[in-house]
Amino acid sequence: MNFAVIGVGGYIAPRHLEAIKELGHNLVAAYDHNDSVGIMDRFFPDCQFFTDFERFESFVDLKKGSSEQIDYVSICTPNYMHSSHIKFALSHGAHAICEKPLVLYEKEIDELEHYENKFGKNVYTVLQLRVHDAILALKSKVNSEKKAMYDIDLNYMTSRGQWYHESWKGDVRKSGGLSTNIGVHFFDMLTWIFGEAEEVTVFEKSSTAEKGALKLKNARVIWSLTIDRSKLPPDALKAGKTTFRSIKIDGSEFEFSEGFTELHKRVYTDILNGKGYGLNAARAAIRIVEQIRGM
Template sequence: MNFAIIGVGGYIAPRHLEAIKELGHQLVAAYDHNDSVGIMDRYFPDCQFFTDFERFESFIDSKKGTSEEIQYVSICTPNYMHSSHIKFALSHGAHAICEKPLVLNEKDIDELATYEKKFDKKVYTVLQLRVHDAILALKKKIESEKKDSHEINLTYMTSRGQWYHESWKGDVRKSGGLSTNIGVHFFDMLTWIFGEPLSVDVSEKSATVEKGTLKLKNAHVSWSLTIDRSLLPAEAVKTGKTTFRSIKIDGSEFEFSEGFTELHKRVYGDILSGKGYGLEAARSAIRIVEQIRGMK
C-alpha cells in the first residue's frame, strides 16, 4: 500500500513511520510545516517531503492513476486540525488513519460520516489500548464475570514542562484541554470494557490538573489526570520515572505498564486487514471529553 503522512515532524509520527515500514508498505509523501524531520531517513529516505501544503496536495493529485497513488493518509497533526485533514484525505481518494483524539467535538463525527459516504472512503482512528494484550485480557475477564457494577480508580500522571503551556497543547481551543490531550484513550478503554457513558462530573480543573467522576453502564469511575511533576508519587520519583499510571478495579491494581512498543503496528495491521476501528468507535470518549471541557 502507498501512504502519505501529514504532521511527520510531530512526537507521535515515528510510531506511524515504523508501523508502515515494518508491515512492508511504502511512504510516498510527507508534509509538515516544520523541517526538522531527519527521522524519515531511518524509515523512508526516498519519500518526497513538503513544507508547503499546496505543493503536497498537488503532488498527491499527480500520483492518481499511477503505481504511487495514495491509498492511506496518516494524520499526526495537532488535535484541532484532525477534522480538516481527514476531509482532505477522503476528498483526495484515500482512507484516513488519524491519531487520538479523532476530533474535538461529537458533531464532527457526524460530519465526517457524510464525507465517508460522499467519497466512499473510510476514517480509522488509533485506539491503541484496545489492542494491548493486558487490556484485551481484562475485557474478557470482565465480560465473563457478568457483574453489574464495578468501582474504578484511574490515576494518570505524565510530567510536562513549561513548553506545554506555550504550545498548542496548552490552548484549549486547539487541544481540547487536558482531558482531551492525555485522558481520551483511557476514557475510550473504560467505555469499551464497562459500557456507555451515562454522566460525568468534574471536581477539580486547572491548567495542570483535572479530576472527577464518570458513571458508565457497568462502572463508577473516579479519575485524576495531571501533568504536574510535583504530584508524582514518591515511588515514581525514587526510580526516576516521569509517568505514573494506576487503574484499580474493585480495589485491585490492574497492571498494564508494559507492552506498548508494538501497539501502532497492531493498529495498522488491523486496519489493513479490514478490522480497524472507525468513527463510531471514537464517539463515547469524544462525548466524555467534550462534556468535561464545557464544565467549570
C-alpha cells in the same frame, strides 16, 4: 500500500513511520510546516517531503492513477486540525488513519460520516489501548463475569515542562484541554469495556490537573489526570520516571505498564486487514471529553 503522513515532524509520527515500514508498505509523501524531520532518514529516506501544503496537495493529486497513488493518509497533526485533514484524505481518494483524539466535537464525527459516504473511503482512529494484551484480557474477564457494577480508580500522571503551556497543547481551543489531550484514550478504554457514560462530573480543572467522576453502564469511575511532575509518587521520582499509570478495579491494581511498544503496528495490521476501528468507535470518549470541556 502507499501512504502519506501529515504531521510527520510531531511526537507521535515515528510510531506511524515504524509501523508502515515494518509492515512492508511505502511512504510516498509527507508534510509538516516544521522541517525538523530527520527521523525520516531512518525509515523512508526517499520519501517526498513538503513544508508547503499546497505543493503537498498537488503532489498527491499528481500521483492519482499511478503506481504511487496514495491509499492511506496517516494524520499526526494537532488535535484541532484532525477533522480538516481527514476530509482532505477522503476527498483526495484515500482512507484516513487518525491519531487520538479523532476530533474535538461529536458533531464532527457526523460531518465525517457524510464525507465517508460521499467519497467512498473510510476513517480509522488509533485506539491503541484496545489492542493491548492486558486490556483485551480484562475485557474478556469482565464480559465473562457479567457483574452489574465495578468501582474503578484511574490515576494518570505524565510530566510536561513549561513548553507544554506555550504550545498548541496548552491552548484549550486547539487541544481540547487536558482530559482531551492525555485522557481520551483511557476514557475510550473504560467505555469500551464497561459501557457508555451515563453521568459526567468534574471536581477539579486547571491547566495542569483535572479530576472527576464517571458513571458508566457497569462501572463507577473516579479519575485524575495531571502533567505536574511534583505529583508523581516518591518511588517514581526516585527512579527517574516521568509517567505513572494506575487503574484499580474494586480495590485491586490492574497492571498494564508493559506492552506498549508494538501497539501502533497492531493498529495498522488490523486496519489493513479490514478490522480497524472507525468513526463511531470514537464517539463515546469524544462525548465525555466534550462534556468535561464545557464544565
